[in-house]
Amino acid sequence: MLDPAELRKTLGCFLTGVTVITTQNAAGERRGFTANSFTSVSLTPPLVLVCLSEKASSFEAFSEADHFAVNVLSENQKDISALFASKQQDKFASLTTSTTAGSPILEGTSAWLACSTHQKVDCGDHIILIGKVEALGRSDAAPLGFYSGNYFTFRQEREAIDASHEASGIVGGIFEKDGNILLIRRDGTYSLPTGQTLGEKNFEPKSLFEILKKAGIDVSVDFVFSIAHEDGDHRAGVYYRGRITSFATPADSGFVLVPITSIPWDAIKSLNQRTMLTRYLRERTESRFGIYVGTAAGGAIKSLAVGAA
Template identity: 45%
Template sequence: MDSIDVRELRNVLGAFATGVTVVTTIDGDGQPRGFTANSFTSVSLDPPLVLVCLAKTAATRPVFEAAGGYAVNILAEDQKGVSRTFASKVEDRFATVDWQAGPAGNPVFAGTSAWLDCSMHQTVDAGDHVILIGCVRGCGHAPVSPLGYCRGAYVTFGLEQKAMETRGRQTLVGAILERDGQILLVETPDGGVALPTAEALGKPGRSDGLLHRLATLGSTVDLSFLFAVFDEDNDRRVSIYYRGKLIDGPAAGQGARLVGFDAIPWAKLPNDAVRSMLQRYVAERREDEFGVYVGDEVSGTVQPLSRTV
């Protein structure tokens, strides 16, 4: 078999969006143990089976292989801190969470989107991981948005939902597209510059869509994440901006060009909202830590995204 580039494989698998879980159990000394994982999936409804994957190099591997079961805590969107704690080497990870024993005796957290408490059904050796198959003995869920994870960053589905709640309002969809430290800007009729925008995200063949607009510029793009959602013009319009990579283009003579961070003509941008948003992008790119802005063109909040689980 041909060799596979491990880094490329990780990037490919990282494009599959998942939830974030903390898997917990009780060790032989009666102490709670746990780890953060997004390699969780359902297996069967009859019998009710689920699985999680645990790296063979994990310090908790012997504990979970010897355990009689485990609980899967599916984290809510406000539990990024819990995810980080259980992915760290903090000695007493359970000191920061409220938990109680589930039906099978394993730690179930308060405030999660959902949970399942399982007895151990089977362990399977699989390459550099161990697959822990559990039989569900109890479960529950709450009407809160789950925490997501994709391409090395947390995803907050509640923000995506806000972006979609635009019925009866005008929309403006734009993109901050970067390649090699340069941003794609388009020329405007008044001699200014702007980020590429359209009335909808659309498909490449839809004439009013952003993807079609970018295609006419001779550009191939990868729109990765939501970057900002804000109301404008007294709530009559919502602006939705994504951030992503410019793979190819723009074509010559299409009124678009790449501009380095230090050469952005700030005074020529269309308004203060776009200037502020692009300034935030440049600052966050330099720190390699991104967030999502939600508010209006004057004020709002930036919800941070972590790059690693």
């Protein structure tokens, strides 16, 4: 028997966009739900599909509908995703919509496809709604992404990565393994691991990847976490967050795994790293990660990912 939690986590590794599926019945009643199970099926004829849980309160409405629309959410529409993933009564009350081929089309999306219901397939605890695309539209708005239970936006990630390439300062990482953070202990002080570049692909002796690899530590990087100037340093430091995939370091390497509940705050000398770790631990419990751009003294957290409803 498969563990449902493991199944969810594994499926969450598949990066998707976020859509809101909408419909309207003859009485003018509008229904909608958030979905990331949207998939293109065929070009000729133009078919798409989405899977709807039989537990959804809109299940009956969509099972009976002969049309529906797929609204591909843009990066500014996390609130709309949360709204349509909720059980709120009238989800459309505060929204501006138009109607195409009988279905509500939301404003400000990256794209939309108005469909006639082509086929419905009962499948496990979901129904597959296959739609024939009757009309469509798209905009320049960057799409909203969904990965591992978190929202994220490609634009901010892109900007952060571009900035990290321009930065000539240090590259560091907050790497986690089973509730422990990787730190370096030297003469009674602690710091996050750093290198001169990330060096993910090319061999560079002073890159973060090579330094860790040499110490017997393999990591996988998730996202940029912070771009901040080190105290008194004009160069930007770029910190990634990621996970430790293998930890086989000699006892005298200086690398230690410290439980997140007993971080030696007073022994971490860099204010920048202390601030960053504090934010990391806070955002970690909320499943909400952002990118910090600035210095330890001041800057802005650009929201990168918000825990899903």
